[in-house]
Amino acid sequence: MSYVTASGLTRQYDLSDPWFIRMITGRKANVLTAVNQVSFSIEKGTTYALVGESGSGKSTIAKMLAGVLAPSQGSVQIDGHDFNNPRLDNANKKMLRQRVQMVFQSPYASLNPRWKIGDILLEPINAFNLIEDKATRQKRVIELLEQVGMSAHDQTKYPHEFSGGQRQRISIARALACHPELIICDEPTSALDVSVQAQVLNLLKDLQQENGLTYLFISHDLAVISTMANKIGVLKDGELVEEGETSGLLANPQHAYTKMLLAAAPDIGAYIS
Amino acid sequence: MRRFLQSDLFYSFRYSPVAIVSFVIIVFIILTAIFADLIAPNNPFDPASLNLMNGFTPPMQANDFTGETFLMGTDDQGRDLFSTILYGLRISLFVGVMAVMLAMLLGVMLGLVAGFVGGWIDSFIMRFADIQMTFPSILVAMLIYGVAKGILPPEVRYEMSIAVLIMSIGLSEWVPFARTVRGSTLVEKEKEYIIAAKMVxxxxxxxxxxxxxxxxxxxxxxxxxxxFALAIIAEATLSFLGVGVPTTKPSLGTLIRIGQDFLFSGEWWILFFPAVTLLAFALSINLFGDWLRDTLNPKLK
Structure with a gap:
């Protein structure tokens, strides 16, 4: 059984006018389907990448997997549990929340600007009551910072004192703080310089090997995805149009849209040689 | 402290003469109000110390009957205007501070809930705010004042008049707080750190x-x-209209009302000194507030 199973995942947004206005003007209801019947599964310890252009529903899927957005239809099973199962009690919900964490796209909006780094990293630890003892908690914060290549004295600083790449490392440290098994990376490198991108990607890879993490990696950058993913799913207008192993899919794309995406990716190698 | 002295806020303060002057005036007026007991030559709230013979003494002139001289003259009851202004400022400041606190507490709370929860609660709070905004706030304050006076039993009306005044001004000024906080909440709640907080x-x-x-x-x-400036002016306006603090404990507005009765019979000082104090204070707060807004707004930098 796969670690993550999404089956028939659908999310619709009701954009129509209030019913009263509709009655007067005679306008039809207007429902936007952001994600339509998407099914995929992720094996434990592997990376599944979702690729697609802006507005293809990547982030909506990420939020549904993270349990902060309920699907309109379909379900997500993480290690056999479902966030939206009405029979899931609070203790199990908490346990499930602890297993899934997220690294966000914007390094500027993902850290509370009024909180010190130490407090940001302590938040998940305190929320799940992971460590009772105060000194041990402090030690854990330092350990987390060192794990992502930052130093212990950074914990007394505020987010605005760091660069984008450093903030993304802090974001990763926060995601690691409660020992998750699945990390959803929602375009974690798209706001970073190319050189910093490589560092963050290597960090994510190393952490995956050390801790046996499972990744859902969302990106529109095929070069990034080709280095990270074991399996790729291609999204177009909320639908999964093609899915396959990384090497196979990139070498031999079947769907017209995948071919177009590959052709559109800038290939700098051609200029060097 | 050292961090404050090195901050951008302090730097901009040092190079803004308007901010410095208005800040000095505000601090000066607040200090004189706090230490009114020590500065004022006599206590205007103590009827025993008043001498009706001293009434209508012009500023810096000896009284015809008693020979006493007063810095700013006296009013019709023989109260020393300078002392009365200091004590009156104290009441005005107290009412202003408390009213702003009430308005801020209410406005921030309602704005936060409206912005974060959304839906019909948001619509309800904000439509209520819209309706209140269509009335001049002084009218709302008078309405609340009238209703509160009507509800209270007659024997506590006198003691409660300042509390009622604070409530009526506070309840009439919460809307700008709620609107601003709701707007910023709508922006903040979509940021990713909120999702991170939900995820734990x-x-x-x-x-x-x-x-x-x-x-x-x-x-x-x-x-x-x-x-704060608006609240102090609202308090003065209410007192001027005769619905504010009792005449035995005059605030600036009450003094202006008393002075107005005698303006055309030549006793100009009873109106003039309280009015100038109110003007200087309200203007300084407004100028200081404008400077603060410009400095804290990153878009204007």
Missing amino acids: GLSRYQIMIRHILPNVLSPVLVIATIT
Whole structure:
């Protein structure tokens, strides 16, 4: 059984006018389907990448997997549990929340600007009551910072004192703080310089090997995805149009849209040689 | 302290003469009001110390009957105007501060809930605010004042008059706070750090208080300063209209009302000195508030 199973995942947004206005003007209801019947599964310890252009529903899927957005239809099973199962009690919900964490796209909006780094990293630890003892908690914060290549004295600083790449490392440290098994990376490198991108990607890879993490990696950058993913799913207008192993899919794309995406990716190698 | 002296705020303060002058005036007036007992030559709230013979003494002139001289003259009851202004300022400041606190508490709370929860609660709070905004706030204050006076039993009316005044001004000034806080909350709640907080299972209440509140407070400070000036003027207006503090404990507005009765019979000083004090104070707060707004607004930098 796969670690993550999404089956028939659908999310619709009701954009129509209030019913009263509709009655007067005679306008039809207007429902936007952001994600339509998407099914995929992720094996434990592997990376599944979702690729697609802006507005293809990547982030909506990420939020549904993270349990902060309920699907309109379909379900997500993480290690056999479902966030939206009405029979899931609070203790199990908490346990499930602890297993899934997220690294966000914007390094500027993902850290509370009024909180010190130490407090940001302590938040998940305190929320799940992971460590009772105060000194041990402090030690854990330092350990987390060192794990992502930052130093212990950074914990007394505020987010605005760091660069984008450093903030993304802090974001990763926060995601690691409660020992998750699945990390959803929602375009974690798209706001970073190319050189910093490589560092963050290597960090994510190393952490995956050390801790046996499972990744859902969302990106529109095929070069990034080709280095990270074991399996790729291609999204177009909320639908999964093609899915396959990384090497196979990139070498031999079947769907017209995948071919177009590959052709559109800038290939700098051609200029060097 | 050293961090404050090195901050951008202090730097901009040092190079803004308007901010410095208005700040000095505000601090000066607040200090004189706080230490009124020590500065004032006599206590105008103590009827025993008043001498009716001293009534209508012009500033810096000896009284025809008693021979006493007063810095700013006296009013019709023989109260020393200078002392009365100091004591009156104290009442005006107290009412102003408390009214702003009430308005701020109410406005921030309602704005935060409206912005974060959304839906019909948001519509209800904001439509209520819209309706209140269509009335001049002094009218709302008078309405609340009238209703409160009507509800209270007659024997406590006198003691409660200042509390009622604070409530009526506070309840009429909460709308700008609520609107601003709601706007910033709508921006903040879509940011990714809120999703991160949801993902560790924090409740709505915890997210609102711990994450959103600290991030929406800086514009509140600016509105609070400007509302403070408005509240003091509102208090003066209410007292001027005769619905504010009792005449035995005159605030600036009460003094202006008394002075107005005698303006055309040549006793100009009873109106002039309280009015100038009110003007200087309200103007300084407004100028200081404007400077604060310009400095804290990153878009104007």
